Amino acid sequence: MEKLLQVNDLKTSFFTHVGEVKAVRGVSFYLDKGEALGIVGESGSGKSITMMSIMKLLSDNGKIINGDIYFEGKNLVKADEGEMEKIRGNDISMIFQDPMTSLNPVLKIGDQITEPIIKHKNMNKAEAYKRAAHMLSLVGIPSPEDRMKQYPHEFSGGMRQRVMIAMALSCDPKLLIADEPTTALDVTIQAQILELMKELREKINTSIILITHDLGVVADVCSRINVMYGGLLVETANTDDLFYDSRHPYTWGLLGSVPNPNTLIRERLKPIEGQPPDLLNPPKGCPFAPRCEYTMKICMTDRPPMFEIGENHKAACWLNHKDAPKVSSPFKRGDK
Amino acid sequence: MSNYIVKRIFASFITLWIVVTATFFLMHAMPGGPFDGEKKLPDQVKANLETKFGLDKPIMQQYGLYLKNLLKGDLGPSIKYEGRTVNEIIKYSFPASAKIGSVAILFSLVVGIYMGIVAALHQGKWQDDLCMIIATLGVTVPSFVLSTFLILIFSVKLKLLPPVGFDGPLNYIMPAIALGGYSLSFIARLTRSSLLDVIRQDYIRTAVAKGLSKKTVIFKHALRNALIPIVTYMGPLIAGILTGSFVVEKIFGIPGLGREFVQNITNRDYMAIMGVTVFYSAFLVICNLVVDILYAFIDPRIKLE
Ligand SMILES: Nc1ncnc2c1ncn2[C@@H]1O[C@H](COP(=O)(O)OP(=O)(O)OP(=O)(O)O)[C@@H](O)[C@H]1O
Ligand SMILES: [Mg+2]
Numbered sequence: 001m002e003k004l005l006q007v008n009d010l011k012t013s014f015f016t017h018v019g020e021v022k023a024v025r026g027v028s029f030y031l032d033k034g035e036a037l038g039i040v041g042e043s044g045s046g047k048s049i050t051m052m053s054i055m056k057l058l059s060d061n062g063k064i065i066n067g068d069i070y071f072e073g074k075n076l077v078k079a080d081e082g083e084m085e086k087i088r089g090n091d092i093s094m095i096f097q098d099p100m101t102s103l104n105p106v107l108k109i110g111d112q113i114t115e116p117i118i119k120h121k122n123m124n125k126a127e128a129y130k131r132a133a134h135m136l137s138l139v140g141i142p143s144p145e146d147r148m149k150q151y152p153h154e155f156s157g158g159m160r161q162r163v164m165i166a167m168a169l170s171c172d173p174k175l176l177i178a179d180e181p182t183t184a185l186d187v188t189i190q191a192q193i194l195e196l197m198k199e200l201r202e203k204i205n206t207s208i209i210l211i212t213h214d215l216g217v218v219a220d221v222c223s224r225i226n227v228m229y230g231g232l233l234v235e236t237a238n239t240d241d242l243f244y245d246s247r248h249p250y251t252w253g254l255l256g257s258v259p260n261p262n263t264l265i266r267e268r269l270k271p272i273e274g275q276p277p278d279l280l281n282p283p284k285g286c287p288f289a290p291r292c293e294y295t296m297k298i299c300m301t302d303r304p305p306m307f308e309i310g311e312n313h314k315a316a317c318w319l320n321h322k323d324a325p326k327v328s329s330p331f332k333r334g335d336k
Numbered sequence: 337m338s339n340y341i342v343k344r345i346f347a348s349f350i351t352l353w354i355v356v357t358a359t360f361f362l363m364h365a366m367p368g369g370p371f372d373g374e375k376k377l378p379d380q381v382k383a384n385l386e387t388k389f390g391l392d393k394p395i396m397q398q399y400g401l402y403l404k405n406l407l408k409g410d411l412g413p414s415i416k417y418e419g420r421t422v423n424e425i426i427k428y429s430f431p432a433s434a435k436i437g438s439v440a441i442l443f444s445l446v447v448g449i450y451m452g453i454v455a456a457l458h459q460g461k462w463q464d465d466l467c468m469i470i471a472t473l474g475v476t477v478p479s480f481v482l483s484t485f486l487i488l489i490f491s492v493k494l495k496l497l498p499p500v501g502f503d504g505p506l507n508y509i510m511p512a513i514a515l516g517g518y519s520l521s522f523i524a525r526l527t528r529s530s531l532l533d534v535i536r537q538d539y540i541r542t543a544v545a546k547g548l549s550k551k552t553v554i555f556k557h558a559l560r561n562a563l564i565p566i567v568t569y570m571g572p573l574i575a576g577i578l579t580g581s582f583v584v585e586k587i588f589g590i591p592g593l594g595r596e597f598v599q600n601i602t603n604r605d606y607m608a609i610m611g612v613t614v615f616y617s618a619f620l621v622i623c624n625l626v627v628d629i630l631y632a633f634i635d636p637r638i639k640l641e
Contacts, residue, residue: 057544081550089547096545101538105637106560116546151636167546 002073004175004207005031005054010067012046012053021279023049025231026066031175036201036208038218038239040254041228044276047211050228051177055094056084072174090120093168097180099160103152110148113167120171135166138203139196158189165196169204179211197221215254219243224312227251230277230287233306237313246329247307247315250288255331286318294319294327344628348621355617356406359610360399366604389415389607402610411611416603422611425596430615432502433585433592436511437577444516444523444573449566451520452527457554459532467524474521479580483514483587500589511588515580519573523566531562560634567631571624578616 012024024046031037039047052058054069054076069076071092076084093116096102104112113135114128123131129148136144139162152160161181168176178197182190198221201208210221218225218239225242227235227250235248246252253272274291277283283290289299298318307320319327371382386392390401405412411422455467490510491499501507534540535558543557581594593612600608632638 055545057541085547085549087547088545094545096538096542098538102542104539104543104557104561106564106635107557115543115548119547153637164542 003030003070004033004035004072006068006070007050007054008068008070010050010053010069011065012049012058012062013065014059014062016061019280022282023062023231023279024053025279025282027228027231027233028067029226029233029236031207031209033174034205034207035224036210036222038222038225039209039211039228040213040215040218040225042213042272042276044279045228046231047228048179051094051179051209051211055088055092055177057088057094086120089116089168089173090171091173092175092177093171093173094177094179095161095164095168095181098184099157099164100184102164103160105152107151108148109150109152109155109163113148113163113170116167117170132166132170135170136163138169138200139163139166141166157185158192161185161189161193162196165193165200169200169206172204173206175207175209177209177211180213181210182217183213194220215243215257227254230282231279232287232316234288234317235315237309237315238311241310241313244329244331245309245313246331247309247313247320248288248317249292249294249319251315252329252331253291255329286316296324341625341629344625348625351621352614352617356403356610356614357399359613360402361395363606363609364395364398389413391606406614411614412607414605414608416600416605416608422608425608426593426612426615429591429593429596432590433581433594436508436515436585436590436592437574437581439508439512440516440577440580441519441573443512444520445566448520448523449527449563451524453531453554453559455524455528456531456535464528467528471521471524474517474524477517479514479517480583480587482517483510483584486510486514487587502590507588507590511584511590514584514587515577518580519576523569523573526565526569527562530565531558534558534562537561564631564635567627567634570627570630571620574623575620578620 007030008028010024010027011022014021014023027046027050029037039050041047049058049062052062053064054071056064056076056079058064064077067077071087076087079087103109110129110132113132114125117123117128117131118125121128121131132148133144136147141147141159141162147155152163155163165181181197182193185193194217197208197210200206201221208221210218212218215225222239224238225236226233227242227248229250235242235246235251237246242251243255246255250272257272272291277287277290283300285298285300285302286292286304289295292299296318302318304316304318304320306314306316309315309320318324371377371385377385383392390398393401402412409423411426414420414422414425417425451467451471455464458464487499487510490497497506497510499510540553540558543553548557578594581592582598583594584590585592585595586598593615597609597612597616600612
């Protein structure tokens with residue numbers, strides 16, 4: 001089957017006055033039609049920039065310097081602005097982290113939601129308004145006709161994120177990229193928004209890429225997970241395998257930071273000690289080596305390749321080399 | 337909303353009253369009177385004149401009388417021009433000022449905003465540099481210097497525009513540039529920095545992510561937000577044009593209220609100075625009120641309460 005999205009060796013850099021910030025340093029992954037893929041990793045690991053590269057939404061000093069991004073067989077890296085305008089909001093849409101700042105404060109909600117519908121679906125204003133109202137009720141906004149006459153500041157954070165979701169889904173995109181859609185929200189609202197996304201996923205057959213810091217969140221929604229670190233993909237696996245048979249110490253660290261749902265008291269989160277790598281001068285070897293408990297000599301000098309572990313499961317860690325000492329995940333099946 | 341406006345109107349009256357009072361007493365505290373000219377008048381003549389205009393009465397009584405007439409909209413007689421009232425002076429000379437002033441405001445808004453947009457969209461390129469050099473010159477060169485240069489170039493050297501007078505549209509061009517030059521530069525800078533700031537906002541990224549064209553993103557999503565600070569600048573802008581008119585009208589020989597006002601001051605025409613000051617203040621207060629209401633319409637987050 002043809003992949004919906006295939007990213008090959010993507011490298012994206014920002015050219016700043018202090019030098020080239022290598023935000024994404026060679027990332028490859030794919031997405032099947034209808035699939036929900038999770039992307040996790042600490043702040044600064046390049047999750048957002050990978051997605052911005054796909055949408056070609058990079059700021060002026062950012063540039064894709066290598067790689068291909070095939071979307072339905074079309075290479076987006078080579079697409080011009082005009083072609084991207086037809087794809088954005090139509091085939092691929094995106095929801096951002098902060099719903100408080102993601103809507104235009106001086107335009108009515110109705111104007112903002114109908115915009116992509118009028119642009120991509122060739123509808124007139126009246127039809128677009130009807131469709132927008134339908135989308136708003138789908139995401140659980142009561143009396144949508146009235147709400148469309150209001151401005152963003154008359155909506156709460158959770159409501160605004162619902163508006164963003166309705167807007168993103170208004171043109172039936174084939175791919176929805178949600179970049180930490182719940183991080184800026186209260187815990188209870190977070191749960192509601194996630195519930196909504198799961199529900200919509202069953203109703204609308206859209207592929208999803210969900211970015212988050214929180215492994216607990218992805219486990220709930222996604223069937224497959226990419227773990228990113230220092231601008232690289234360090235592990236990719238089906239959700240189950242990642243939780244119970246992870247092969248990368250960084251993933252173990254992330255798993256250690258997830259509160260255990262079985263103990264009633266929220267365990268103190270164990271952050272991973274140390275600093276993420278400097279992307280101006282990325283280390284020669286494994287980017288995680290300076291913070292890793294199991295560092296070997298080779299880790300400091302050679303960047304680990306993606307070792308094939310199993311079906312859909314790859315990990316970039318020298319521990320998976322056949323000559324490496326046997327160390328296994330502290331998180332095993334049955335733990336949870 | 338109407339509650340807010342009533343409150344604002346009340347506050348405006350207080351402001352005006354303070355301006356009137358301060359001007360009145362300051363003027364009377366100045367040494368010399370309206371009849372102290374180059375030639376000294378005979379004492380008897382001077383005393384007669386002072387009686388005629390009530391200047392011999394105790395100062396508080398003069399003040400009370402002035403306020404009473406003011407409430408009726410009567411600004412009193414001119415002391416220097418026989419038989420003319422201050423109301424007539426304003427009625428006669430304000431239209432010329434208003435014409436030049438509105439052309440200057442329009443000019444500084446349209447050109448200033450345009451320059452600001454061009455500069456922001458070409459940040460760091462030559463268009464940006466050019467606009468900002470012009471804008472820097474505009475805020476540093478005083479209007480009388482600018483006026484002189486304009487006359488030198490367009491009237492004396494190129495012989496394109498008439499240097500003085502107020503006969504037709506050609507007469508408007510140089511005074512409007514001289515009057516609006518500062519505001520234009522200020523607006524250009526404000527538009528540029530405001531637009532650059534708005535372009536980095538999340539909602540602009542959202543607009544691009546929806547697949548909107550660059551033109552729609554800039555003109556529908558960014559500009560509306562970027563122009564909000566410009567609206568707040570409208571009050572000072574109008575005030576600047578008013579005060580600028582004192583000099584510029586004199587240079588270009590425009591029979592406007594600004595030139596008249598300067599004349600009144602040199603003449604120590606108490607009644608005219610008071611009257612024109614009150615008129616200017618009322619005008620500014622009303623402009624500011626209108627701007628504030630306008631502001632609430634442009635930015636839906638502002639509630640007039
Ligand atoms: N405009 C920019 N100029 C320079 N560097 C940038 C720019 N945008 C991002 N970066 C750098 O790129 C790196 C990756 O950023 P990215 O936003 O992808 O991280 P992330 O994984 O999404 O983190 P978070 O979880 O905080 O959102 C960061 O180190 C950041 O400093
Ligand atoms: Mg991010």
